[in-house]
Amino acid sequence: MKKKIFYFLQSIIIYFFYIVSKILGLKISRIIFSFIFIKVGNIFKSKKIILDNLSRIIPEKSNLEKEIIIDKMWSNYGKTFVEYIFLNIFKKKSDHINIKNKKAIDEIIRKNKPVVFISGHFANYELMSMELTRAKAKLATIYRPLNNMFLNPFMEYLRKSFVCENQIKKGLNGVKESLEYMKKGYSIALMVDQRVSEGPRIDFFNGGAHTTTLPAQLSSRFDCDIVPIYISRSQDDRFEMEILDPIFISENEKKNKELITKKINTIIEKLILRDPGQWILTHNRWK
Secondary structure, three states, X not given: OHHHHHHHHHHHHHHHHHHHHHHHOHHXXXXXHHHHHHXXXXXXXXXXXXXXXXXXXXXXXXXXXXXXXXXXXXXXXXXXXXHHHHHXXXXXXXXXXXXXXXXXXXXXXXXXXXXXXXXXXXXXXXXXHHHHHHOOOOEEEEEOOOOOOXXXXXXXXXXXXHHOOOEEEOOHHHHHXXXXXXXXXXEEEEEOOOOOOOOOEEEOOOOEEEXXXXXXXXXXXXXXXXXXXXXXXXXXXXXXXXXXXOOOOOHXXXXXXXXXXXXXXXXXXXXXXXXXXXXXXXXXXXX
16 A cells, blocks of 8 residues: 555656646756756665666776766666657657668568567667657567556557557566567567566676576577667767667577577677666666
């Protein structure tokens, strides 16, 4: 009961912020919530987890450099938070984003064969599925429902309306749905950088981290490519979305889901190291 009351009060505050943001507009709201998240983010998320993560992925950086990265991460977090209420604007226009190697999407569509798109929580990660859908890719995307039952329906509405109509809830039923979508020729998009309870421990920045093997399973079952995507935010709040080359998987490796997953983790490591401040550092991946 206490948790429900907390979630209810939390949702009231967030809905209030969204109403205020809608009135103020995107540009001003980004500035305000970037500042707020930098100042109060560590109250709600353990700074120890963030620092532990940074010490693992960039141990050579000084404390001052880590603090700069943390501020950049919270700034992005705040901007992404407020951008949810403006997803309709992003959906209508495309001048906020540059697609690097867009011909790769066009080639996937031309071949009419599904692939598995993977990424992590970089910049505004919702834009990955939005832009793939805008490019006319047949797509279904896997999401993790919010714990807050008062907020989750609204977030699901936003994702289905403006990001990707075909939303698959993470979990066992989601795996079954993913299989059904791929049988119908749909590609699947998902984030692979969060800890999962049911996954094996796969090496990630020199430590075992519970990791989903779903991309490897889908790739093996449907003999399809795994295509990484990276999204970054610039200082002027424009985005670049890069379609990377498919992960090379030899014939001998196709049935080895843990080896394929290790290759995926290696790619995610490299993307994180491009600019750690673009990545959401609050998740305890090695728990």
